[in-house]
Amino acid sequence: MAEAPGLRFFAVDCEPLGRRRVWLMTGALGNIAAHDCITEGFAVHVVLPTPAARRVTDTGEGLVLAPIGIEHHLVSVRVDARRATDDSRLETMLLLGYEASLI
Numbered sequence: 001m002a003e004a005p006g007l008r009f010f011a012v013d014c015e016p017l018g019r020r021r022v023w024l025m026t027g028a029l030g031n032i033a034a035h036d037c038i039t040e041g042f043a044v045h046v047v048l049p050t051p052a053a054r055r056v057t058d059t060g061e062g063l064v065l066a067p068i069g070i071e072h073h074l075v076s077v078r079v080d081a082r083r084a085t086d087d088s089r090l091e092t093m094l095l096l097g098y099e100a101s102l103i
Contacts, residue, residue: 012101023047023101024094029065029076044077044090046097061089072100 006027013020025045045065048056053073056062062077079090 012098014102017102019102021047021101023097025074044079044094046075046077046093047072047101048075048093048097049100052093052096052100056093 007029008026009022010024010026011020011022023046026043028043029045047068050071050073053064053075056075056077057064060078062075065074065076067073075093077090077093
């Protein structure tokens, strides 16, 4: 997209399941500027089921950016590449987002 040159979209396109959904975005998004992505760690945005999105924001691990339908939210995940624990936490969120895109 010309409006967001550094933004990358990842989607599921599964004809047998009838699923076609964006589940992950990386890069600067909307009001989260590119500078914030680097300094604050908001460069990963994942579509999560509403209960998981609430847990992520309640623990301060991310920000809910927008509802996606009635059962999902786009969440900007706070990631600090210097902390090894963030790797496994991010992996868990990504797996949850990918799984939710197929249900």
